[in-house]
Amino acid sequence: MRDDLKIAVVGATGVVGREVLAALYARDIPAERVRAFGSERSQGLEVEYGEDTLEVERATPEAFRGVGLALLATPAEASRVLAPAAQAAGAWVVDASSAFRSDGNVPMVLPGFNLEALGPQFSFKGRVVALPGVVSASVIHILEPLRRAFGVVRAQVTALMSVSGAGVRGVAELEKQTADLLSGREPEAQAFPHRVGFNLVPQVGGFMVNSPWTEEEGAWTLEAARLFAARGEVPVIAGTAVQVPTFHGHGLTVNVQLKTPGPVEQVRAALKTSPSLKVLDAPGERIYPMPMLIVSDPAIQVGRVRAFPQAPEWVTLFAAVDNAGRAAQHLVEAGLKLAERTS
Ligand SMILES: NC(=O)c1ccc[n+]([C@@H]2O[C@H](COP(=O)([O-])OP(=O)(O)OC[C@H]3O[C@@H](n4cnc5c(N)ncnc54)[C@H](OP(=O)(O)O)[C@@H]3O)[C@@H](O)[C@H]2O)c1
Numbered sequence: 001m002r003d004d005l006k007i008a009v010v011g012a013t014g015v016v017g018r019e020v021l022a023a024l025y026a027r028d029i030p031a032e033r034v035r036a037f038g039s040e041r042s043q044g045l046e047v048e049y050g051e052d053t054l055e056v057e058r059a060t061p062e063a064f065r066g067v068g069l070a071l072l073a074t075p076a077e078a079s080r081v082l083a084p085a086a087q088a089a090g091a092w093v094v095d096a097s098s099a100f101r102s103d104g105n106v107p108m109v110l111p112g113f114n115l116e117a118l119g120p121q122f123s124f125k126g127r128v129v130a131l132p133g134v135v136s137a138s139v140i141h142i143l144e145p146l147r148r149a150f151g152v153v154r155a156q157v158t159a160l161m162s163v164s165g166a167g168v169r170g171v172a173e174l175e176k177q178t179a180d181l182l183s184g185r186e187p188e189a190q191a192f193p194h195r196v197g198f199n200l201v202p203q204v205g206g207f208m209v210n211s212p213w214t215e216e217e218g219a220w221t222l223e224a225a226r227l228f229a230a231r232g233e234v235p236v237i238a239g240t241a242v243q244v245p246t247f248h249g250h251g252l253t254v255n256v257q258l259k260t261p262g263p264v265e266q267v268r269a270a271l272k273t274s275p276s277l278k279v280l281d282a283p284g285e286r287i288y289p290m291p292m293l294i295v296s297d298p299a300i301q302v303g304r305v306r307a308f309p310q311a312p313e314w315v316t317l318f319a320a321v322d323n324a325g326r327a328a329q330h331l332v333e334a335g336l337k338l339a340e341r342t343s
Contacts, residue, residue: 001339005033006066008091010059010082011073012036012047015164015171016096019328020071025050027332037063039078061085069339071331072096075167083128092338093128096327098215100130101223108226110137111333112276113144117230118337129338131330133216134250135159136223138300138321139237141276142254143224146315147233149270151259153313157220157239160251161204162291165323166191166243174245196245204241216241249291252319261312268305271317277302289320297322298329 011017031052037059046053070086079099100106163170177187177197220237278299289301304318
């Protein structure tokens with residue numbers, strides 16, 4: 001990577017963007033090489049960069065001049081405009097939104113799974129790279145070591161998704177609804193289809209056209225198909241996304257159907273081989289993954305691994321992931337891999 005490469009963090013005031021800044025700082029990237037962008041709303045605000053602060057610039061197509069790498073932590077509609085603009089300005093672009101996830105011309109990369117696909121030896125069309133969503137990414141990381149050890153047919157998932165998955169607006173809404181409910185006021189639902197405070201909503205995002213599946217749920221199958229295609233074995237990931245009243249960290253119940261069943265100890269041992277996973281599984285000592293434990297843990301925690309003797313091919317486990325931290329980690333790792341192309 002060139003020493004003078006300028007990195008644009010677009011969406012720097014958001015839940016993911018702030019984590020991206022923290023991750024770049026943790027990698028000793030000097031403040032002079034980082035520019036923070038947002039919309040017109042946040043132009044001129046300051047965001048923290050370690051000990052320093054960066055002034056937020058408005059992301060316009062012209063603003064990308066001189067930028068070598070653009071990390072987009074923006075809503076899909078903004079990414080659709082800003083990614084081509086950054087690309088036209090000569091930057092490599094990694095996008096955390098859903099804007100390009102179903103575009104076959106845009107490579108999809110999951111750090112820790114197929115990051116090598118971005119290496120300088122590979123050529124691909126354009127300079128934009130898409131990342132999968134955090135639920136699909138987490139389930140794929142769980143399935144890969146099981147696929148290698150036993151083969152995997154499908155995963156049935158219940159994703160318990162925290163409000164920070166809906167960004168700053170989601171966090172603010174749960175804060176306000178909690179305060180309202182504890183003060184006897186009727187809260188308003190704006191960011192979510194129903195009140196999320198002291199409730200569970202079995203809908204995250206919109207529904208797909210003419211489909212009983214939400215876009216979030218539909219994305220799991222699609223992204224698994226894109227990422228596993230190169231492995232020649234494509235497990236189906238299906239299930240329900242539920243909006244839960246927690247702030248940070250998603251919880252996932254994952255039921256995995258193995259091709260060849262194996263003892264639970266071997267399943268646990270296989271999970272331990274993955275550097276993306278941390279196995280926390282001592283239920284007798286009340287040790288298992290929880291969103292409370294996950295914030296700032298770069299690993300995906302897995303535990304409560306079990307199977308019924310009557311159906312040994314089905315393995316059940318619980319996982320927790322720091323949704324925003326993980327998305328930021330993916331943006332930074334994919335971005336720095338792309339930046340090797342500029343050396
Ligand atoms: N939150 C998660 O757990 C998570 C996980 C994986 C992927 N993602 C994806 O990552 C993206 C960001 O999510 P988030 O949760 O960080 O959202 P967020 O908290 O709402 O932040 C959105 C950011 O985008 C900026 N923005 C909005 N419209 C813009 C525009 N037209 N031009 C430039 N900047 C614009 C906002 O700036 P202003 O302050 O100016 O409005 C803000 O900085 C989304 O696509 C989301 O789907 C999120």
